Amino acid sequence: MKSTPKLIVFHPSFYKPTTSTTSTHRFILLTFLTLFSFTFLITLLKPTSPPPPPPPSTTTTATPSISTAVSAALLHYAATNTTGMTAAELASIATAIRRCSSHCNLLIFGFTHETLLWKSLNSGERRRTVFLDENEYTVANYEKNFTDIEAYDVQYTTKVRQWKELIQYARVYRKSDCKPSQNLLFSDCKLGLNDLPNHLYAIDWDIIIVDGPRGYSPETAGRMSAIFTAAVMARARGEQTRVFVHDFGREIERVYSEEFLCKQNLVEIVDDLGHFVVKKRGKNYDDRVFEFCVEENSSFSS
Numbered sequence: 001m002k003s004t005p006k007l008i009v010f011h012p013s014f015y016k017p018t019t020s021t022t023s024t025h026r027f028i029l030l031t032f033l034t035l036f037s038f039t040f041l042i043t044l045l046k047p048t049s050p051p052p053p054p055p056p057s058t059t060t061t062a063t064p065s066i067s068t069a070v071s072a073a074l075l076h077y078a079a080t081n082t083t084g085m086t087a088a089e090l091a092s093i094a095t096a097i098r099r100c101s102s103h104c105n106l107l108i109f110g111f112t113h114e115t116l117l118w119k120s121l122n123s124g125e126r127r128r129t130v131f132l133d134e135n136e137y138t139v140a141n142y143e144k145n146f147t148d149i150e151a152y153d154v155q156y157t158t159k160v161r162q163w164k165e166l167i168q169y170a171r172v173y174r175k176s177d178c179k180p181s182q183n184l185l186f187s188d189c190k191l192g193l194n195d196l197p198n199h200l201y202a203i204d205w206d207i208i209i210v211d212g213p214r215g216y217s218p219e220t221a222g223r224m225s226a227i228f229t230a231a232v233m234a235r236a237r238g239e240q241t242r243v244f245v246h247d248f249g250r251e252i253e254r255v256y257s258e259e260f261l262c263k264q265n266l267v268e269i270v271d272d273l274g275h276f277v278v279k280k281r282g283k284n285y286d287d288r289v290f291e292f293c294v295e296e297n298s299s300f301s302s
Contacts, residue, residue: 069116069119069120069148070120070123084113085113085114085246086270086271088270088271089246089270089272090114092244092273093118093207093244094121096207096244096275097118097122100207102126103128104122104207105206105207106118106128106130106206106207106208107132107207107208107209108130108131108211109132109133109213109223110132110133110134110210111131111142115142115149118209119149128150128203129150130152130200131149131150132154132212132226133153133154133212134153134154134213134221135153136153139151152200154196154213156213156221157225158190158191158221158222158224158225159218160215160219160221161219163224163252166190166224167259169191170189170191170228173189174292178190178191178192179290180292181232181236182232184201184229185198189228191224191228193226193229201233202237204238205233205234205237205238206241206242207241207242207243207244208234208241208244210227210230210243210244210245210246210253211244211246212226213226223245223253224252227245228256231243231261231278234261235278239279239280240278241277241278242275242278243261243276243278244273244274245273245274245276246273248272248273248274249272258293259292260292260293261274262294264293265278265279
């Protein structure tokens with residue numbers, strides 16, 4: 001039996017996508033676009049955080065250091081309540097030191113409450129500060145605690161009770177042992193200090209402060225020799241020397257200052273501080289070279 005060929009016909013509608021499938025694809029695409037757009041929008045609107053600060057630098061800025069002398073003075077005044085000079089007296093001397101040359105030479109008779117202050121104010125590579133005191137133990141103690149202090153002990157042979165006879169003695173021997181222009185190292189004047197270290201006599205002293213030795217009782221050394229020696233040193237070298245005498249209101253300090261530093265050289269009195277400017281004695285003074293002062297010497301008379 002002969003088979004009859006059969007024809008299979010595929011209707012196009014059989015593979016045509018249905019409406020539900022197309023809707024699903026569109027929904028997925030729409031969802032993806034919505035999420036993408038939302039994420040992009042959030043990214044734009046979100047505030048950006050500033051970049052983190054850089055780590056701290058390991059390089060430290062050097063703090064200006066203060067000298068050992070200044071540091072010691074600050075510690076000294078912070079730890080003590082003792083009052084010495086008044087503010088006005090301190091300012092007068094401090095101004096003179098500040099205006100002094102870069103190689104200022106400062107000589108101080110006596111260790112006082114202001115010792116470290118003078119040292120700190122005159123600190124510098126080319127500046128020199130020297131202290132003279134009657135007490136060798138005080139000198140040794142300062143040198144032990146402050147190694148940059150230059151100090152020497154002085155052996156005074158005078159007594160306060162002798163001040164009147166000593167000034168008369170100086171007047172009698174003014175043309176010989178006690179003349180204003182002399183080498184103190186070889187002086188035989190009872191008021192001259194001739195046992196200081198030799199090099200101190202060769203220095204041009206710009207400023208001299210007389211605040212010692214003690215002079216408050218008859219048996220203490222008094223400041224007669226200190227004032228006389230300062231007067232001779234001031235005339236020996238350099239152009240001029242500023243001499244400050246503390247306790248100027250006391251009779252001995254005032255009389256000896258007027259006798260040897262001279263009234264005409266007194267530029268100011270600040271509280272209890274006398275300030276003198278003594279110029280070097282020239283060579284054309286003839287017989288007046290034996291006088292400390294051209295005018296009347298002092299208010300004291302025998």
